[in-house]
Amino acid sequence: MSDIIRTDTAPRPVGLYPHARRVGQLLFLSGIGPRTPGSNAIPGNVYNAAGRLIDYDIVTQCHSVFANVRAVLEASQCRWDWLVDVTVYLTDMQRDFQAYNAVWAEYFPDINKAPCRTTLGITALPTPIAIELKCVAAFPEAR
Structure with a gap:
């Protein structure tokens, strides 16, 4: 058995998947980026007059992605300090x-x-973001 978690306090997934899934005492979050909930704007992105991405602020995107992870954790009745593993793209x-x-x-x-952490350099993500966290x-019962 597992519980599916969806929330309006985090950006909508870009595909047909939940924000998170709880299996027993573990919570698995889908990849989460820095998009703004509701608008899908990407904090820190800079576009030219033609709408083409020309630069971004990774620090702004980092703070935004952490806020989005926190929103999914809270929607799951989970806490920030219960994170045990993070994969960074x-x-x-x-x-x-x-x-x-x-x-x-x-x-x-x-x-x-x-938490433990693995950081990977990749060529692209599905939206024009510079970072995503898994x-x-x-x-607590499993810790």
């Missing part, structure tokens, strides 16, 4: 890893309480 590892790492440290200042959390 960056579209420009060379440019963005250091800034991402600094933002990560703001949200997880104690290495003894931080998270797993464990409810």
Whole structure:
């Protein structure tokens, strides 16, 4: 058995999948990006007059993606400090890893309480975003 979680407090998925699925004491979040809930605007993106993406602010996108993860966790009756594993997808590892790492440290200042993390450099994501997170959390009974 599993519970499907959907919420209006996070951006709508870009496909036919839930925001999260709880299986036993584990919560699996689908990939979550920095899009703004409701509008799908992408914080930090800069477009030219023709509407073409010309730049982005990775720090702004990092804060937005963390807010979206938190929204899904809260909709699942789960807490930020119950995260146990995070996979990070960056579209420009060379440019963005250091800034991402600094933002990560703001949200997880104690290495003894931080989730495990894997960071991957990839060529693209399904929307014009620079970062996406895939998270797993464990409810207290399983910790």
